[in-house]
Amino acid sequence: MADRTSSAITIDAGKSEVMAVIADLEAYPEWASGIREITVRERAEDGRAARAALTFDGGPFSDTVGLAYTWEDDDRVTWELVEAGSVVTGLHGSYGLDERDGTTEVTYELAVDVRVPLIGMVKRKAEKRIIDSALKGLKRRVES
Template sequence: MATSDSREVVIEATPEEILDVIADVEATPDWSPQYQKAVILESYPDGRPKQVEMTVKAAGLTDVMVIEYTWSDDGVTWTLVKSGQLKAQDAGYTLTPEGAATKVRFDMKIDLSIPMPGFLLKRTLKGGMETATDGLRKQVLKVKKGS
């Protein structure tokens, strides 16, 4: 059975600055504790990642998955290509400029291929949603400050 969630955060940065941080997938383990490793398998002509192999650890399970990104000016989405623990995963960020900041909406839908107690799935998904929004915000501000 598929489970989905969404969360919003406002980040004091432009959509382009935010997308640049998301596109730096190899740095994702630095700000997202669930991600152990990310390797770009294929890139688009503009250099943004197309297919990425990620090692993810959540709820005591480690999974190696391949995801494929689709980029636009106002966001990015990705879909699962293969995984050992998931039947499906569709996720993405939608970015809406708000003055000097950007409203960031993160949506994710997953379908596990293994049984997991509902409370554990909800807790794991909540942690992932917090990292995908608050963790992204912290990383964007850190990168902005350093540049």
């Protein structure tokens, strides 16, 4: 899973405010299109999710996967697939936050592998669509 797709957006808020929205996994269905449900299964000592089950509806594919999260204060969160679904066989993602003058640049990286063979270009286009939608939803949520 060496190839990743990434994109960034600037949000008019500090990084602690942005990370608070990112860390509230159960609220994702309210602002992240395609995510139907997230259930936190285990929390770290700081109260943030350590493991969660994610159910998504991504157009032709719907699936439920298990993810493990690693939090680096309010600077970065990464997630890795720990329980494959019926479609998704690999997944690595991250949000990186960089605060500048009261705004925060959020960079989202994503790499997904699925059971169905896809041409690299088609896979990257799907990842880009997921990323752009998530970043726009995050911006709307934080700035509202």
